[in-house]
Amino acid sequence: MLDINHLDTFYGKAQALWNISLSVDKGEIVALVGSNGAGKTTLLNTICGLLHPASGSISFLGERIDGLTPHAIVELGISHVPEGGRVFTSMTVRENLEMGAYTYHAWKRKDETIKQVYQVFPVLKERERQLARTLSGGEQQMLAVGRGLMSRPKLCLFDEPSYGLSPILVAEVFRVIKSLREQGITILLVEQNVRQTLEVADRACVLENGRVEVEGACDRLLTSDYVRKAYLGL
Amino acid sequence: MLVSALNIVINGLLLGGLYALVAMGLNLQYGVARVLNIAHGEFIMLGAFITWAMYTKFGINPLLSIVIVGPIVFIIGFIIQRTLFTSLRTSAPSQPAFEGSSMLASFGLLFIIQNVALIIWGGDMRAYSYYNFGINLGGAVFAANRLIALIFAVVIGIAFYIFLVRTRIGKAIRAAAEDPTTAGIMGVNINLVLALCFGLGAVMAGLAGVFLSMCFPIYPVMGLEYLIITLIVVVLGGLGSIPGSFIGGFILGLIGSAVSSWQPSLALAAYYFIFMLLLIIRPKGILGK
Numbered sequence: 001m002l003d004i005n006h007l008d009t010f011y012g013k014a015q016a017l018w019n020i021s022l023s024v025d026k027g028e029i030v031a032l033v034g035s036n037g038a039g040k041t042t043l044l045n046t047i048c049g050l051l052h053p054a055s056g057s058i059s060f061l062g063e064r065i066d067g068l069t070p071h072a073i074v075e076l077g078i079s080h081v082p083e084g085g086r087v088f089t090s091m092t093v094r095e096n097l098e099m100g101a102y103t104y105h106a107w108k109r110k111d112e113t114i115k116q117v118y119q120v121f122p123v124l125k126e127r128e129r130q131l132a133r134t135l136s137g138g139e140q141q142m143l144a145v146g147r148g149l150m151s152r153p154k155l156c157l158f159d160e161p162s163y164g165l166s167p168i169l170v171a172e173v174f175r176v177i178k179s180l181r182e183q184g185i186t187i188l189l190v191e192q193n194v195r196q197t198l199e200v201a202d203r204a205c206v207l208e209n210g211r212v213e214v215e216g217a218c219d220r221l222l223t224s225d226y227v228r229k230a231y232l233g234l
Numbered sequence: 235m236l237v238s239a240l241n242i243v244i245n246g247l248l249l250g251g252l253y254a255l256v257a258m259g260l261n262l263q264y265g266v267a268r269v270l271n272i273a274h275g276e277f278i279m280l281g282a283f284i285t286w287a288m289y290t291k292f293g294i295n296p297l298l299s300i301v302i303v304g305p306i307v308f309i310i311g312f313i314i315q316r317t318l319f320t321s322l323r324t325s326a327p328s329q330p331a332f333e334g335s336s337m338l339a340s341f342g343l344l345f346i347i348q349n350v351a352l353i354i355w356g357g358d359m360r361a362y363s364y365y366n367f368g369i370n371l372g373g374a375v376f377a378a379n380r381l382i383a384l385i386f387a388v389v390i391g392i393a394f395y396i397f398l399v400r401t402r403i404g405k406a407i408r409a410a411a412e413d414p415t416t417a418g419i420m421g422v423n424i425n426l427v428l429a430l431c432f433g434l435g436a437v438m439a440g441l442a443g444v445f446l447s448m449c450f451p452i453y454p455v456m457g458l459e460y461l462i463i464t465l466i467v468v469v470l471g472g473l474g475s476i477p478g479s480f481i482g483g484f485i486l487g488l489i490g491s492a493v494s495s496w497q498p499s500l501a502l503a504a505y506y507f508i509f510m511l512l513l514i515i516r517p518k519g520i521l522g523k
Contacts, residue, residue: 048419049419050415050418050419069418069423070418070419070421071418071419071421071422071423071424074419074420074421075421079419080419082416082419086413086415086416088408088409088412088413088416088417089412090408090412091405091408091409091412095405095408098402098405099405099406099409099417099420099422100420102402102406102420102421102422103421106421107402147420151420151421
């Protein structure tokens with residue numbers, strides 16, 4: 001579904017990603033793990049069109065998407081839940097969800113999609129008319145995830161959806177991610193929460209200093225010495 | 235005493251409607267496109283002169299000029315944003331750097347538009363008479379054309395607010411004002427929305443110019459004077475707050491009217507005084523965030 005080949009991305013003059021190759025198949029949950037500054041967010045931002053690679057290619061459903069603008073990439077069926085959620089704080093919960101359905105096709109079905117999101121996150125329905133800035137951090141994060149689903153995506157990019165949440169909410173977020181897979185949504189997940197991530201995901205890719213360090217099936221990584229030492233503290 | 239108070243209030247509201255309209259336009263350009271458009275007053279001037287020229291040359295009803303001036307200034311504003319400010323935005327290393335360079339560029343625009351207007355229309359003051367008869371309201375007397383201007387300004391202001399709150403594009407504008415990057419990953423074509431905002435801002439100035447030309451004499455260098463008042467209104471209402479600009483326009487109009495009734499030459503000085511006071515006491519304005 002998503003094919004990334006020999007990708008190099010720069011922030012100004014500093015190279016942030018080096019020769020990244022990664023593929024995500026339909027229906028999979030693929031995790032990106034690694035320490036802060038390893039390039040996980042940069043990789044997501046390159047996929048969704050906020051950054052453009054200096055070399056290499058990204059294809060989605062067989063079509064080249066590197067070089068497209070973010071709004072064109074959303075239209076193709078990729079949605080991005082950015083780091084920290086970044087909900088529109090001066091808009092209401094419902095308006096935030098509507099913004100998630102901004103693309104032409106999603107807008108026509110927005111009322112139906114909003115109902116589905118409310119089923120996943122009932123608290124958002126209760127807060128429907130509140131400004132997003134009045135929500136707690138956890139609620140804002142749920143709103144960001146819900147907003148990411150509003151475009152009815154084929155592929156979801158999640159950037160640390162559990163960041164800053166209480167353990168109960170973290171479990172909730174992982175439960176939602178699993179249920180999305182059951183609905184046929186493919187997921188590329190960036191997480192710091194390595195153990196729980198490896199338990200949910202099918203495959204994982206460990207990034208270090210902008211390079212792919214290890215890649216493989218999660219059950220294999222969970223037992224690999226490198227991952228156990230570096231990320232699970234065993 | 236009561237009549238003169240009524241006079242002050244009515245004149246303040248009549249003036250305030252125009253201020254509100256122009257300030258909403260500037261706020262749209264600054265609040266979303268982040269361009270502090272020094273040439274905003276030139277769009278007032280363009281609106282006023284097109285209306286005057288249409289009326290005196292072809293006898294076209296000034297109110298009909300709305301449908302002529304609106305599209306013309308929208309296209310000019312849209313193109314300026316798509317060319318000049320979009321390229322400045324993409325080449326700027328940071329947001330503050332863009333705000334600085336775009337403001338300087340808009341200074342350039344001011345001189346270009348002003349000089350083109352001077353070449354076409356010359357430097358004389360112009361005026362025409364339209365609905366220029368007195369209306370008596372409880373002893374207070376004012377020209378009918380100013381009431382027309384007020385009604386249109388209020389209708390346009392409210393219609394625009396409903397547009398922002400209710401429509402898909404309006405919501406995209408609000409989202410882009412808060413966080414353009416995130417609006418982009420929701421599917422909003424940011425460059426298009428910014429150009430739309432700049433164009434709509436120019437329309438508000440242009441239409442204010444249409445109404446202004448019915449009530450006051452016009453001249454090619456009139457823009458700067460209105461720009462300064464507009465800046466004060468925008469700061470008074472709160473940068474980025476469209477309702478703030480609307481309310482701020484009426485507040486400044488009332489203050490201007492009260493001071494003018496006592497000492498006409500002090501109105502502008504009073505505006506500056508309020509501006510300074512505001513910057514010291516409440517720099518974010520009445521409804522600012």
